[in-house]
Amino acid sequence: MKCKLIAAAVAGTLAAGPALADLVIPDLSYRTGPYAAGGTPFSDGYQDYFNLLNARDGGIGGEPIRVIECETGYNTEKGVECYESTKGEGALIYQPLSTGITYQLIPKATVDQIPLHTMGYGRTSAANGEVFNWVFNYPANYWDAASVMVNYLLEENGGSLEGKTLALLYHNSAYGKEPIRTLEDLSKLHGFELKQLAVDHPGQEQKSQWLQIRRERPDYVLMWGWGVMNQVAVQEAANINFPMENFIGNWWAGAEHDVTPAGEAANGYKSLNMNRVSDLPVFGEIKSLVHDAGNAAGDGSNLGSVLYTRGMYAAMLASEAIANAQEISGVSDITAAQMREGMATLNITNARMEELGMAAIGPEFSVSCQDHGGNGLGIVQQWNAIDKTWVALTDYIAPDDSVTGPLIKEDSAAFAAENNITPGCL
Amino acid sequence: MFYREAGDFKTSYVADSQTFPLKLDKVGFWVTMMVAWGVIPFVITDYWASALLVPFLIYAIAAIGLNILTGYCGQVSLGTGGFMAVGAYACYKLMTSFPDVNILIHILLSGGITAAVGTAFGLPSLRIKGFYLAVATLAAQFFLVWLFNKVSWFYNYSASGQINAPERLVAGFAVTGPASPAWAQYLVCLFFVTLCALIARNLTRGSVGRSWMAIRDMDIAAEIIGVNPLRAKLSAFAVSSFFVGIAGALFFAVYLGAVEVGEAFGIQKSFLVLFMIIIGGLGSIFGSFAGAAFLVLLPVALKIVGVDWLGWPTDLVAHFQLVIVGALIMFFLIKEPHGLAHIWGLAKEKLRRWPFPY
Numbered sequence: 134m135k136c137k138l139i140a141a142a143v144a145g146t147l148a149a150g151p152a153l154a155d156l157v158i159p160d161l162s163y164r165t166g167p168y169a170a171g172g173t174p175f176s177d178g179y180q181d182y183f184n185l186l187n188a189r190d191g192g193i194g195g196e197p198i199r200v201i202e203c204e205t206g207y208n209t210e211k212g213v214e215c216y217e218s219t220k221g222e223g224a225l226i227y228q229p230l231s232t233g234i235t236y237q238l239i240p241k242a243t244v245d246q247i248p249l250h251t252m253g254y255g256r257t258s259a260a261n262g263e264v265f266n267w268v269f270n271y272p273a274n275y276w277d278a279a280s281v282m283v284n285y286l287l288e289e290n291g292g293s294l295e296g297k298t299l300a301l302l303y304h305n306s307a308y309g310k311e312p313i314r315t316l317e318d319l320s321k322l323h324g325f326e327l328k329q330l331a332v333d334h335p336g337q338e339q340k341s342q343w344l345q346i347r348r349e350r351p352d353y354v355l356m357w358g359w360g361v362m363n364q365v366a367v368q369e370a371a372n373i374n375f376p377m378e379n380f381i382g383n384w385w386a387g388a389e390h391d392v393t394p395a396g397e398a399a400n401g402y403k404s405l406n407m408n409r410v411s412d413l414p415v416f417g418e419i420k421s422l423v424h425d426a427g428n429a430a431g432d433g434s435n436l437g438s439v440l441y442t443r444g445m446y447a448a449m450l451a452s453e454a455i456a457n458a459q460e461i462s463g464v465s466d467i468t469a470a471q472m473r474e475g476m477a478t479l480n481i482t483n484a485r486m487e488e489l490g491m492a493a494i495g496p497e498f499s500v501s502c503q504d505h506g507g508n509g510l511g512i513v514q515q516w517n518a519i520d521k522t523w524v525a526l527t528d529y530i531a532p533d534d535s536v537t538g539p540l541i542k543e544d545s546a547a548f549a550a551e552n553n554i555t556p557g558c559l
Numbered sequence: 560m561f562y563r564e565a566g567d568f569k570t571s572y573v574a575d576s577q578t579f580p581l582k583l584d585k586v587g588f589w590v591t592m593m594v595a596w597g598v599i600p601f602v603i604t605d606y607w608a609s610a611l612l613v614p615f616l617i618y619a620i621a622a623i624g625l626n627i628l629t630g631y632c633g634q635v636s637l638g639t640g641g642f643m644a645v646g647a648y649a650c651y652k653l654m655t656s657f658p659d660v661n662i663l664i665h666i667l668l669s670g671g672i673t674a675a676v677g678t679a680f681g682l683p684s685l686r687i688k689g690f691y692l693a694v695a696t697l698a699a700q701f702f703l704v705w706l707f708n709k710v711s712w713f714y715n716y717s718a719s720g721q722i723n724a725p726e727r728l729v730a731g732f733a734v735t736g737p738a739s740p741a742w743a744q745y746l747v748c749l750f751f752v753t754l755c756a757l758i759a760r761n762l763t764r765g766s767v768g769r770s771w772m773a774i775r776d777m778d779i780a781a782e783i784i785g786v787n788p789l790r791a792k793l794s795a796f797a798v799s800s801f802f803v804g805i806a807g808a809l810f811f812a813v814y815l816g817a818v819e820v821g822e823a824f825g826i827q828k829s830f831l832v833l834f835m836i837i838i839g840g841l842g843s844i845f846g847s848f849a850g851a852a853f854l855v856l857l858p859v860a861l862k863i864v865g866v867d868w869l870g871w872p873t874d875l876v877a878h879f880q881l882v883i884v885g886a887l888i889m890f891f892l893i894k895e896p897h898g899l900a901h902i903w904g905l906a907k908e909k910l911r912r913w914p915f916p917y
Contacts, residue, residue: 164872164873164874165877165878173874202873203866203873204862204866204873204876204877206877209817209818209819209822209823210614210815210823214859217605217609217610221606232719233721233819233822236721236819237815237816237817240723240736240737240816240817241737243737244737244738305708305821306720306819306821307719307720310718310719311718311719314718331708333821334821334825551723551725552725552726553726
């Protein structure tokens, strides 16, 4: 016992040593547990892109990047441990890829003044930058996703969802519950009926939910799933012969590993995506400069997959924000406060994405002090089980801001009142 | 040489029945208390508090609670996670409904509410025991988690179903919320640990504890010699749940600050606390501390050795951790079924005879 305490003490002092002069990016990843299938490719893409910048450009603005990986297992307690153990190293930005950990970190990061980027997850009302000064969730959030789904279905049904039944199959956690409020408002607006079906962590047990779907035959099933839950849901949908084209997942339920276990039965399953999946030139560079040099994060097998691309996209948005912050502050070794400044004035254009070798990976958007949420665009993609590819069915669909906007205002105002925050720009 | 009773004379009944009859034990206890209260608060950092000490202290309370029920009274419980959730949600509702009342009172009240719920779920123990009781408490675990997920009154109708601890002060210092300093969090937990450990220690030495142990060792015999099983069993459930409820309230309000019931208080939490008392030692207060320390520190120590020192991939270390914890549990069950507390006892025995063992 004593030995362990001493070991921990020594390590604690080592970990709290002086921060080196480089750009520190903690990667709170999860490569173990029921959500590893999603966490691994995301983390691979995230790290590989920073490794590429180090190998190709010597970092950002001449400053090398140091990625510190910390395994959270999608568990909030471990997430807090990871946050506390890495924040002292001069961390610039946290992307925990978990809504639960995000809720944990929002107050902590705000007090410690370290920006938090929760791309397409986390607390939706963080889009209100005047309340959540240190939290960003561009380019899209869950309420956007719910609205994009409904807008897509409206288009499919000639502009009306009157009398239709939509079932929401959701992970019974903060993550899965996020879209309910928006969908309830949308169901009042468009006259469809919303059925809620909760699936408990980790999501392997869904027999009763699909029995209910089989009995009630909703017109569409929307899914807020993650990890092993997605694979099971697609398999269960196939088992009850639910028409796959009426089964739509959100952007965390639309990767290769979610559909491949069901084989050809998964053909036609749809999902949202916030980034395009294509054969980008940047993958070639990662292959030659990172993977072939033996610096691949993970085993290097995920290159180009949906979540790998999204992880890389997240890293690109972070590195662009760093470059932006360096330009604003005039120093290359930026602080977390300068990083926030860089994120709050970020502007992503098509020309810049093309220049980076990832043409049209995401939509054009810009961030402002008031709006931390981006424009919320999403595409609908469909799985082709024969070619094993995701096929984009639509261009970027815009959410209905007249529905999500007031909800964001209301929720962020409640948060501000609870925590004695006076809304305003920093 | 050490731990000798010889020469340690007692001249009154009070002196003879004190908590630590041996002088060395007494000195050790006061030195520990002095370090815990007088030294650590001044040197503690954020990392030490939130990664090691605060979770250790909170799990120690939960382990003491479960140890009273399982270790002293022999009633196997798999509902610890659910009862911790009761403590956490009670604390949240109290904190948000009565913001002006001191948080320490709320935490004690949360323990009281959990004690009531625990007693209600303890009623089946009057009819069933062993595996059947374990299954009944397992039902409590799943029912409570389901309840806190389903009924939105418990989380004040928030959209995410999460509960967030607002900032509350004790003597002008924030102890909950993100701005609370590490030492304040630590001291609040230490206060409750000290309180709970003293109560537990004295309860288990007194007539109540003896009636629990009588029930544990043979319930029929205990009933014949005049132990009321209804009172013994239900009081064990009540006291145990009181401690577990306090642990749950601290876990939510002080340690994490935001909690999702399924994730934070799921079945794995029940198992974790059960492993703590198995590894630490059933029927021992010291064992509760040892087990909690072991299972809180081990993953962190393994991570530091594996990732920071040896530079192994994080997933490999995380997998190794499962292997090592599993292997250790098997090792303890085979080699030392009485846990770390027994090893400590053996060490004391050895020290006593040192340097002339016979």
